[in-house]
Amino acid sequence: MTPEMISEIYAATAVGVGVILAAAGLGSAIGWGLICAKTLEGIARQPEMRPALMTNMFIFAGLMESFPFIILAFAMWFLFANPFIGAMSAAIKTLGG
Numbered sequence: 001m002t003p004e005m006i007s008e009i010y011a012a013t014a015v016g017v018g019v020i021l022a023a024a025g026l027g028s029a030i031g032w033g034l035i036c037a038k039t040l041e042g043i044a045r046q047p048e049m050r051p052a053l054m055t056n057m058f059i060f061a062g063l064m065e066s067f068p069f070i071i072l073a074f075a076m077w078f079l080f081a082n083p084f085i086g087a088m089s090a091a092i093k094t095l096g097g
Contacts (some may be wrong), residue, residue, distance in 0.1 A: 001092055003090055004007040006045065006085060008081055009082065009084050009085055009088060010082065013078055013079065013082055013084060014079065016078065017075045017079050020071060020074070020078075021025065021071065021072065021075055021080050023071075024067065024068045024071035024072070024075075025068060027067065027068075028064060028065070028067055028068045031067070032061065032064060035057055035061055035064060036057070036061075037062050039053050039054065039056075039057040
């Protein structure tokens with residue numbers, strides 16, 4: 001396995017991690033917007049349901065907020081403990097002898 005192959009794998013992994021983190025941030029932002037918008041819409045329709053709607057909003061917002069952190073953990077795993085290097089080495093050993 002040459003240094004060029006290793007650097008190509010790391011470069012492709014870095015691009016993939018960037019796309020993953022961008023998608024997680026965008027998904028979380030869209031989720032926050034939808035949660036808050038629907039809560040305000042529900043409060044406008046039935047003001048007496050405000051406490052129940054706010055409680056549900058904070059529960060779902062907490063769940064929505066955990067999503068980017070889980071994705072960040074996976075992205076850091078791909079970046080720092082790159083599993084593709086070992087897989088490539090094993091494939092080269094099996095095919096190349």
